[in-house]
Amino acid sequence: MNATLLALALSLLSSVAYAAAAVAQERLASRSPGSGVLRMLSSGAWWGSVALNAAAALLHVVALKYGPLTVVQPLGALTLVAAVPLGARIAGRRVSATEWRGTAYTLAGLAAILVVASGSAPGRVLSTSEAVAVAAVTAALIGLLARPGARPGMRHASASGLASGVASALTQTVTVAATDRSGSLLSVQVIGVALLVAAFAAGGLLLSQTAYRDGLGAPLAVVTLANPLAAAVIGLSLLGEGLRGGAAGVLLALAGAGLAAWGVVLLTRTGPVPAEEEHPVAAVLALEPSLRDVKVPRPSEPGHLTAPL
Numbered sequence: 001m002n003a004t005l006l007a008l009a010l011s012l013l014s015s016v017a018y019a020a021a022a023v024a025q026e027r028l029a030s031r032s033p034g035s036g037v038l039r040m041l042s043s044g045a046w047w048g049s050v051a052l053n054a055a056a057a058l059l060h061v062v063a064l065k066y067g068p069l070t071v072v073q074p075l076g077a078l079t080l081v082a083a084v085p086l087g088a089r090i091a092g093r094r095v096s097a098t099e100w101r102g103t104a105y106t107l108a109g110l111a112a113i114l115v116v117a118s119g120s121a122p123g124r125v126l127s128t129s130e131a132v133a134v135a136a137v138t139a140a141l142i143g144l145l146a147r148p149g150a151r152p153g154m155r156h157a158s159a160s161g162l163a164s165g166v167a168s169a170l171t172q173t174v175t176v177a178a179t180d181r182s183g184s185l186l187s188v189q190v191i192g193v194a195l196l197v198a199a200f201a202a203g204g205l206l207l208s209q210t211a212y213r214d215g216l217g218a219p220l221a222v223v224t225l226a227n228p229l230a231a232a233v234i235g236l237s238l239l240g241e242g243l244r245g246g247a248a249g250v251l252l253a254l255a256g257a258g259l260a261a262w263g264v265v266l267l268t269r270t271g272p273v274p275a276e277e278e279h280p281v282a283a284v285l286a287l288e289p290s291l292r293d294v295k296v297p298r299p300s301e302p303g304h305l306t307a308p309l
Contacts, residue, residue, distance in 0.1 A: 007067025011075040017056035019082035069235035073228040102266030109260025116249035157211035157219035161226025163204035
């Protein structure tokens with residue numbers, strides 16, 4: 001199989017696993033919004049979401065082995081595409097027309113990006129000094145975003161996406177260095193950068209958990225957009241990755257990014273279930289006690305009044 005196609009397939013599977021983990025995290029956070037880290041660590045359901053994240057991360061790591069950052073990271077938007085129907089099914093509602101449009105825009109935008117960003121397996125990775133510099137700058141930015149203040153959900157989501165994007169760039173460095181037979185698995189580049197990956201991955205996971213406490217939609221959109229943005233900056237500025245097609249390719253990539261971003265925004269606009277779609281039993285149970293005793297015609301006996309069962 002072509003290396004790029006393999007990277008695409010692995011990224012798709014990774015996105016589905018990440019989406020399932022995100023939905024599970026949101027449900028856990030909404031059930032116990034005031035719970036702390038120790039409470040989460042004692043929850044079996046939380047560890048289940050961690051296992052899903054771990055599986056998704058493993059698939060993502062392998063995808064980074066076969067595809068460049070500018071190809072693999074934008075596909076992270078597929079996480080939201082998969083999370084919307086999963087969340088809707090669990091909530092017992094239908095996917096709205098707005099969400100279907102968001103899915104179409106996101107997929108069309110990603111297709112435009114892949115046309116100009118597709119390339120071979122990564123030929124260059126971060127050096128040890130570059131990895132340390134990127135980690136230091138990222139840690140400072142995360143510290144600013146995670147400080148106490150207003151709108152912690154959006155800021156924590158931005159910090160989570162930033163941490164995940166940088167972790168992917170560092171993961172690619174570890175993966176390529178570890179599988180390169182010319183180097184040692186116990187080299188400073190492999191072990192040192194692997195520790196940085198673990199720190200940013202864990203930090204991103206905890207930040208996303210706190211970001212989802214106020215709902216899944218907007219925070220997940222911010223995470224989804226911040227992740228590939230951080231990775232793209234690293235790939236284009238430090239790894240020598242570029243876009244095909246010259247100026248036209250740049251314009252197409254920008255248009256695709258804008259379309260995908262708008263699709264992501266639409267996918268987060270999940271409104272409440274309309275009243276006409278309520279379950280009839282739930283509607284009856286919601287009636288005032290005085291209204292429950294009203295006599296209504298029995299369908300089988302027109303005109304006959306009887307108390308409802």
